[in-house]
Amino acid sequence: MKTMFFPGSVAVFGVSDAxxxxxxxIVENMDRFKFPGTVYLVGGKAGSLDGRRIYxxxxxxxxxxxxxxFLVPARGLAAAIDACGEKGIRRIVIETGGFSEFGxxxxxxxEEVLAIAGKWGMEVMGPNCVGIINVENGLVxxxxxxxxxxxxxxxxxxxxxxxxxxxxxxxxxxMENIGLCKLASIGNKLMxxxxxxxxxxxxxxxxxxIGLYLEDIRDGRRFMDLAAAAEKPVILLKSNRSPEGREVxxxxxxxxxxxxxxxxxxxxxxxxxxxxxxxxxxxxxKIFSLPLPKGxxxxxxxxxxxxxxxxxxxxxxxxxxxxxxSDRLLGMLSEKTRAGVIKRGNPIDLGDIFDIxxxxxxxxxxxxxxxxxxxxxxxxxxPGDDASLTRKFIRSSSxxxxxxxxxxxxxxxxxKVDWFDLRNVADLPVFGNVDDALASLSLSLxxxxxxxxKPRPSRFASSGRRAAAQPRLSPGFTPIEDVFGLxxxxxxxxxxxxxxxxxxxxxxxxxxxxxxxxLKSAAPGMLHKTExxxxxxxxxxxxxxxxxxxxxxxxxxxxxxxxPPGCEVILGGRTDxxxxxxxxxxxxxxxAEAYDDVAIRVAxxxxxxxxxxxxxxxxxxxxxxxxRKGSYDVKYLIASIVxxxxxxxxxxxxxxxxxxxxxxxxxGRGGLVVDAKAEAG
Numbered sequence: 107m108k109t110m111f112f113p114g115s116v117a118v119f120g121v122s123d124a125x126x127x128x129x130x131x132i133v134e135n136m137d138r139f140k141f142p143g144t145v146y147l148v149g150g151k152a153g154s155l156d157g158r159r160i161y162x163x164x165x166x167x168x169x170x171x172x173x174x175x176f177l178v179p180a181r182g183l184a185a186a187i188d189a190c191g192e193k194g195i196r197r198i199v200i201e202t203g204g205f206s207e208f209g210x211x212x213x214x215x216x217e218e219v220l221a222i223a224g225k226w227g228m229e230v231m232g233p234n235c236v237g238i239i240n241v242e243n244g245l246v247x248x249x250x251x252x253x254x255x256x257x258x259x260x261x262x263x264x265x266x267x268x269x270x271x272x273x274x275x276x277x278x279x280x281m282e283n284i285g286l287c288k289l290a291s292i293g294n295k296l297m298x299x300x301x302x303x304x305x306x307x308x309x310x311x312x313x314x315x316i317g318l319y320l321e322d323i324r325d326g327r328r329f330m331d332l333a334a335a336a337e338k339p340v341i342l343l344k345s346n347r348s349p350e351g352r353e354v355x356x357x358x359x360x361x362x363x364x365x366x367x368x369x370x371x372x373x374x375x376x377x378x379x380x381x382x383x384x385x386x387x388x389x390x391x392k393i394f395s396l397p398l399p400k401g402x403x404x405x406x407x408x409x410x411x412x413x414x415x416x417x418x419x420x421x422x423x424x425x426x427x428x429x430x431x432s433d434r435l436l437g438m439l440s441e442k443t444r445a446g447v448i449k450r451g452n453p454i455d456l457g458d459i460f461d462i463x464x465x466x467x468x469x470x471x472x473x474x475x476x477x478x479x480x481x482x483x484x485x486x487x488x489p490g491d492d493a494s495l496t497r498k499f500i501r502s503s504s505x506x507x508x509x510x511x512x513x514x515x516x517x518x519x520x521x522k523v524d525w526f527d528l529r530n531v532a533d534l535p536v537f538g539n540v541d542d543a544l545a546s547l548s549l550s551l552x553x554x555x556x557x558x559x560k561p562r563p564s565r566f567a568s569s570g571r572r573a574a575a576q577p578r579l580s581p582g583f584t585p586i587e588d589v590f591g592l593x594x595x596x597x598x599x600x601x602x603x604x605x606x607x608x609x610x611x612x613x614x615x616x617x618x619x620x621x622x623x624x625l626k627s628a629a630p631g632m633l634h635k636t637e638x639x640x641x642x643x644x645x646x647x648x649x650x651x652x653x654x655x656x657x658x659x660x661x662x663x664x665x666x667x668x669x670p671p672g673c674e675v676i677l678g679g680r681t682d683x684x685x686x687x688x689x690x691x692x693x694x695x696x697x698a699e700a701y702d703d704v705a706i707r708v709a710x711x712x713x714x715x716x717x718x719x720x721x722x723x724x725x726x727x728x729x730x731x732x733x734r735k736g737s738y739d740v741k742y743l744i745a746s747i748v749x750x751x752x753x754x755x756x757x758x759x760x761x762x763x764x765x766x767x768x769x770x771x772x773x774g775r776g777g778l779v780v781d782a783k784a785e786a787g
Contacts, residue, residue: 113172139244191226200232235293236269260285261314326685392535393546403429406453504534583630674767687754
């Protein structure tokens, strides 16, 4: 992968001297950025471009280039790549479009390219991409013009499925005076996917933070492992939140654990910071260029009372606290007070004091406070001399950040004439909105906490392999008796029950387990029994049981001992096609989807993680005792979550598992599974 970013020579295929030729733009980009390696031009026929030879075939190139870049018609691509293989070229970037992104009927062309790559041991980037931009060495592959004055070298690397997003992020970063390191447009990810580039960037000494735009994730578990192991911030913008044509979920757990919610939870487990748009991503780039806050305690300085109040509200909304000030700082504020304008406390309302040197003195004292983890400055100014003083304030704030290793977050709404100038004054990022700044700072604090927390093994990629001696479930819905048996093997007890066919064995079963009983349909394909009138509870004698069987009509029937009172919980999970087994718990019963109060984790789930899941759901307060009601058996629930995690890992054939409800009883009394469904595939 390093040679892909730092080649000594490249060959650009598809070049001609036609003014509209796009491959020639790649060559022109390399020239503008003074790429130090050799660039060979290859076209459909021999010729020249600006005095440089255009070769007609790979075999004519006088050496073996490290990388070949293709922007040729798709129909001639396979033969050209095969010729490169014969030449000895092993790294290929295919910028040509018209593959599977155009239609499924084009997949045969991708398969042909893969076969040729396998034959020659090649690494393939793309197709349908704009390749690599390496600001460190001037390797600039896009087929649209890129100019050096629009790219500042810096610590941020970007991986994107979209070449257009690469362009827009370059422009946004240029406007915000943000430096970039390496950019990779990965397109259709025929071979090299987001994980391959994430692994490289995580180890790259020039990269300090990584941004990704992805429309899909190929191997979710490998991606999670790589992100969790990276010390660098990983920021993800993931689109396709609601793709058309998604299969409608049939079980509660499948509906509640929707695809995008799983992405959210998986990224949170891996320590990835997910954002919702390009601006939010760029705000993260800005905030992560500052030192990480080591806690939530902020000092807030504002030039008006309104700004101070809004900043305080925003700080609270994003999980920050106002730091208490020392007597030394409070005394200094009192000493500098002019007619009581400066408030003695946090936030600091600077009122009508127009003394930048005083602002700097206060900011430095605040950042030096042991109880302050960061300083937020909400600044406003007038055009003219005040703008010049504001630039001085920004430069000095940048120096404070460097000197004390704490973030000084500078927010101001610049005037049109100096909006860009303010951002170029220093390397300190300038935010236009306090709330955006604090939203990003909360991710910076989260990153610090993730990286300083007790280390836990990254084991997602190695999980999901079958390890149990239990037999595989057959495709389709599993008979309820088999589901109960499987759950019992993993430590989850079901209410005493019988499968009965009609009135005679129903009466015999009821007398055996004892009234009161519940009667339900045992048909495996019946998904929502209550809605279909196939559940009758609290049957207390033979006559009532006979009527109940007559109402449901069609057997087989599930006859159960009525469970004692408790709290209804939903438990289960599904196998996600990207992230594998996913575990879910929450408040259950017939209103499970209406409550939508669930916690989700990618398996494996240990006891600590299961406990965090219980704490996360709003119903956790009820489970642990609420308004003089004793607590339910949370320890049993935690153990059950861990066991379900193991079950799903060891039975990857299970598409969805729905335990709803699990009746959780009082503390120390465990719980009983009342109903459960499993669908295998």
